[in-house]
Every structure is written in structure tokens, then in C-alpha cells.
Amino acid sequence: MSHYRERLSPSLWVFVSVALVVPASIIVFAPLTTIDGWLVGTVVGVVLYLALIGTLWAMSPVLEVSPGTVRVGRATIPADLLGECTAYRGDDARDQRGRLADARAWLCIRGWIDPVVKMQIADPQDPTPYWLVSTRRPGDFIDAVTASR
Numbered sequence: 001m002s003h004y005r006e007r008l009s010p011s012l013w014v015f016v017s018v019a020l021v022v023p024a025s026i027i028v029f030a031p032l033t034t035i036d037g038w039l040v041g042t043v044v045g046v047v048l049y050l051a052l053i054g055t056l057w058a059m060s061p062v063l064e065v066s067p068g069t070v071r072v073g074r075a076t077i078p079a080d081l082l083g084e085c086t087a088y089r090g091d092d093a094r095d096q097r098g099r100l101a102d103a104r105a106w107l108c109i110r111g112w113i114d115p116v117v118k119m120q121i122a123d124p125q126d127p128t129p130y131w132l133v134s135t136r137r138p139g140d141f142i143d144a145v146t147a148s149r
Contacts, residue, residue, distance in 0.1 A: 004065040004144030008134055010056050011112040018056070021048045061108055063135060065144035070119075072108045072133050079148040082131075083120035087138035090114065102129050110134045117141055 025045030030037035061073030068079050088096045093116045097109055106128050109116060113134040120130045135141045 003067070003148055004063065004141060006063045006135060006137065006141070007060050008063065008108075008110050008113060008136075009060045010110075014056065014112050015053060018052045019049055021045055021052065061110075063133065063141060065141070065148050067148055070145055070148065072131065075106065075108070075131075077121075077131070079145060081121060081123045081126070082145060082149070083122035085120070085142045085145055086118045087142060088116050088118065089138070096132060101132070104129055106131045108133045119145065 022042065022045030025048060026038060026041035029041035029044060062071070064071040065079070070077050070079050070082065093114055096116055096118060101107075104127055109132060113136055115135055115138045117133050117135055117138050118130050119133065121128050
């Protein structure tokens with residue numbers, strides 16, 4: 001039974017931006033084919049767009065909090081090894097992802113998701129000081145992590 005589950009799928013603006021592959025394909029294929037270049041370019045563009053959308057969706061990491069376990073993408077950590085969890089938004093989140101970031105930290109951040117949660121690692125043997133994770137619902141994620149301990 002999972003307490004919390006969230007897929008870090010791309011935002012709408014990412015899907016709209018990727019749609020620019022369609023007119024780019026038309027521009028490339030229109031002058032190259034003697035048949036109907038516009039049709040070939042459109043078909044290639046739509047196929048590329050669908051492939052890119054599928055790839056973006058399939059590669060989106062999943063946050064999952066189960067009793068005693070926190071899983072972020074492919075990484076898993078026992079919940080009792082996590083210390084304090086703090087949520088950041090706006091400029092504070094940008095600072096955590098940038099100038100205040102520790103090079104030893106484990107990151108699962110997505111540029112299209114503003115809030116991040118910083119989870120301190122309470123294991124003195126672990127060289128990783130914290131995990132920094134993007135999430136659209138930082139309060140719910142922190143509550144789930146706290147409850148799973």
C-alpha cells in the first residue's frame with residue numbers, strides 16, 4: 001500500500017514546445033521530396049512528436065512513499081534514514097537547485113516543476129548529505145515521508 005505517489009511528468013508548456021518538431025519537419029522535408037513534401041514533412045513531424053511525448057512520459061521519474069521506504073525514480077532509501085524534510089518554493093527553490101547546492105547531494109529535479117523538497121540523510125556512514133527532489137505537492141510529500149518513518 002502506497003501512502004504517496006506522484007509522477008514528475010512534463011508540464012503543458014513542454015508538450016507545446018516539443019510540438020515545434022512538426023513545423024521543423026515540414027521545413028526540412030518540403031524541398032527534399034518530389035512527391036508531396038508538405039505531406040511527408042507533416043507525417044514525419046507528427047510521428048516524431050508522438051515519439052518524443054511517449055519518451056518524455058516514460059522517462060518521468062515517480063515519487064513513491066510506502067511504509068518504511070521512500071522511492072524517487074530508481075533510487076530507494078529506508079525512511080528511517082531520512083532526517084528533516086524542508087520544502088522550498090520560488091527563489092528559495094532556485095537557490096537550493098543552484099548556488100546553495102552541495103555537489104555530494106543526490107538530485108532528482110525537473111526544470112518544469114518549481115517546488116523542491118530537501119530531505120536530510122541521517123545516516124552518518126552515507127557521504128550524501130541530502131536528497132533534493134522536485135515535487136508538485138511538497139506538503140503532501142513531506143507528510144507521507146514523515147508518516148512512513
